[in-house]
Structure formats: structure tokens, C-alpha cells
Amino acid sequence: MASIALSKEQEPYYNKLVKMVAEIESTMATTVNAENGAEVNYTLNERVVLLSSCAEIMELATMIYNSCKGQLADEMMINQKLLDSKQNIQRMYIDGKLAKWEGMYIRAERATKDLAKSIDGLITMLSYLKSKNNQVL
Numbered sequence: 001m002a003s004i005a006l007s008k009e010q011e012p013y014y015n016k017l018v019k020m021v022a023e024i025e026s027t028m029a030t031t032v033n034a035e036n037g038a039e040v041n042y043t044l045n046e047r048v049v050l051l052s053s054c055a056e057i058m059e060l061a062t063m064i065y066n067s068c069k070g071q072l073a074d075e076m077m078i079n080q081k082l083l084d085s086k087q088n089i090q091r092m093y094i095d096g097k098l099a100k101w102e103g104m105y106i107r108a109e110r111a112t113k114d115l116a117k118s119i120d121g122l123i124t125m126l127s128y129l130k131s132k133n134n135q136v137l
Contacts, residue, residue, distance in 0.1 A: 003100040013063065020056070023050065023106060040125045065098070076090075
């Protein structure tokens with residue numbers, strides 16, 4: 001079953017979304033030496049910059065996903081066979097047609113949440129390193 005196709009107007013938004021999410025995922029894949037305060041601080045700053053894009057990422061993901069749901073509703077309204085089918089069949093049809101876009105929405109949501117958690121963890125690391133250095137002094 002083919003998923004709902006994006007319109008020509010939506011494609012640039014989708015491409016931008018994929019690029020932004022991939023940038024977060026790539027940054028999150030880098031490891032950090034927890035004992036090196038400068039490295040932790042650099043990584044924290046790098047990720048905080050990405051945090052500013054999270055609202056736009058979720059806006060794009062929501063816009064694309066909801067637009068595809070609207071297209072699917074339009075498609076279903078002209079198909080009497082679908083309208084007459086059981087609710088369970090309709091749900092499976094909808095899930096199948098929207099799987100790609102729901103997956104992208106979930107991926108975007110997870111990337112933004114993981115980024116925020118990562119930043120919290122890096123702040124905790126810096127705090128620990130600072131308290132550790134103060135104890136040595």
C-alpha cells in the first residue's frame with residue numbers, strides 16, 4: 001500500500017525537516033569524555049544551539065503529518081467502498097497510508113526530546129565536575 005504523496009509545495013518542508021532531524025541525530029551520536037570539562041562545555045554549547053530548532057522541527061512535522069491526514073480524509077470521502085467498510089478496516093487503511101508520515105513525526109519528536117535530555121545530562125556533568133574541582137581545591 002502506497003502512502004500519501006506529498007505535494008510539490010510540501011516537499012521542501014519535508015526535506016528541511018529530514019535535514020534538521022538528521023543534524024540532531026548526528027550530533028547526539030558523538031560521545032563526550034565526561035572527565036573533560038572543556039569538552040563537556042563545548043558539546044553542551046553545540047547542542048543548545050540545536051535546541052533552538054526544535055520548535056521549527058515539531059512545527060514542520062505536525063504540518064506535514066496533519067496535511068497528509070487531510071489528504072487521506074479527502075481520498076476516503078470519495079471512496080464509497082471505504083466509507084461502507086467496518087471501522088477496524090478503515091483504521092488499518094488509515095494507519096497503512098499514514099505510516100511513513102507518522103514515523104517521521106515520531107522520529108522528530110524523539111530527536112527533540114532526546115536533545116533536551118542530553119542537554120540536562122551535560123549540565124549535570126558540568127556541575128559534578130565543578131563540585132569535584134572545588135573539593136580538590
